[in-house]
Amino acid sequence: MINAKEAFLKASTELKENGIENSTYEVREIFKELLKLNPFDIDFAQKELSQSQEDLLNDAVNRRKMHEPLQYILKKWEFMSLDFNVRSGVLIPRQDTETLVECALEVVKQNNFTQCADLCTGSGCIGISLCHYSKGLFTQGYDISDAAIELATENAFLNSCDRFIAKKHDVLLSAIGKYDIIVSNPPYIKTQVISSLQSEVKDYEPHLALDGGESGYEFYKAIIPLWKNALNKGGYMCFECGEGQAEEIVKLFEVNGFSQIRTFKDYNKIDRVISAKLL
Known part of the structure; x- marks a missing residue:
């Protein structure tokens, strides 16, 4: 298993290196929506990713590195404060x-x-x-x-x-x-x-x-x-x-x-x- 904070930083760096400008924001959304982990939680740095969470993260990052829109990866988006x-x-x-x-x-x-x-x-x-x-x-x-x-x-x-x-x-x-x-x-x-x-x-x-x-x-x-x-x-x-x-x-x-x-x-x-x- 990998530490959640380490995984977050690694994913942000990968996206930034592949031309994704708002990489930190996008990885935060991936964690919240797909992994169901909030990076703002006080105990986030102590959490470990399960294998399924790690797989979800890797898939999302790889797709985003290919410039697939974040919205398609998350499968949802907010508009007019509605989902x-x-x-x-x-x-x-x-x-x-x-x-x-x-x-x-x-x-x-x-x-x-x-x-x-x-x-x-x-x-x-x-x-x-x-x-x-x-x-x-x-x-x-x-x-x-x-x-x-x-x-x-x-x-x-x-x-x-x-x-x-x-x-x-x-x-x-x-x-x-x-x-x-x-x-x-x-x-x-x-x-x-x-x-x-x-x-x-x-x-x-x-x-x-x-x-x-x-x-x-x-x-x-x-x-x-x-x-x-x-x-x-x-x-x-x-x-x-x-x-x-x-x-x-x-x-x-x-x-x-x-x-x-x-x-x-x-x-x-x-x-x-x-x-x-x-x-």
Whole structure:
């Protein structure tokens, strides 16, 4: 057996030597979530790892050294202070996307909205969070990916959310239902840029959830004119976008008859979300 503190320091060093910047934090999360040991416990330095714990640690460190995302290794991640299951094949929830949820919650509560569509729902983190923090809201999550629908359904159950339902549907082909608000974090990275992204993204996350076409705007150009027909009178759209894209998306909303268009900055002061009201 190996001492827990020694194992912790060894794992942190290995990750740092392999280009993992926040190695100490990541090893701490591995210990807490996979080994069920808290490095902050007063007796941590006196504990010994069992063989099964040592095996779990070695597997996690080896995978992370290959730049597999920590979230996929842990199989869970926190978003909007809620726990979500995460696995390969579905986009990882990101802190930037919390800006979209916060924007949409403001709109929902100000207007007493009850019906929401979450396009390209992925893990379901957006729609489920909206339902959790707005008790009168019902959300339909749509995605073309079977893996995403399965995971979103699982996450709704995990968070005891019976007002969120995930359904397989190609949101580029047709709009279905009627809603007060439509939210989306669609693919918005330019096709030609994906190969230059960090390994954790380009080699592990699904390109289906990343690729926004040559311009990066293909989904916005399709879903804004299509899904505005699914909005109730006075309804809103709230979309996430990439850095430098907000101005073009504002124009798309304007030419499609939307008003009261606003942009919201994320935690890094980047324009990340656009909200717009249908006239």
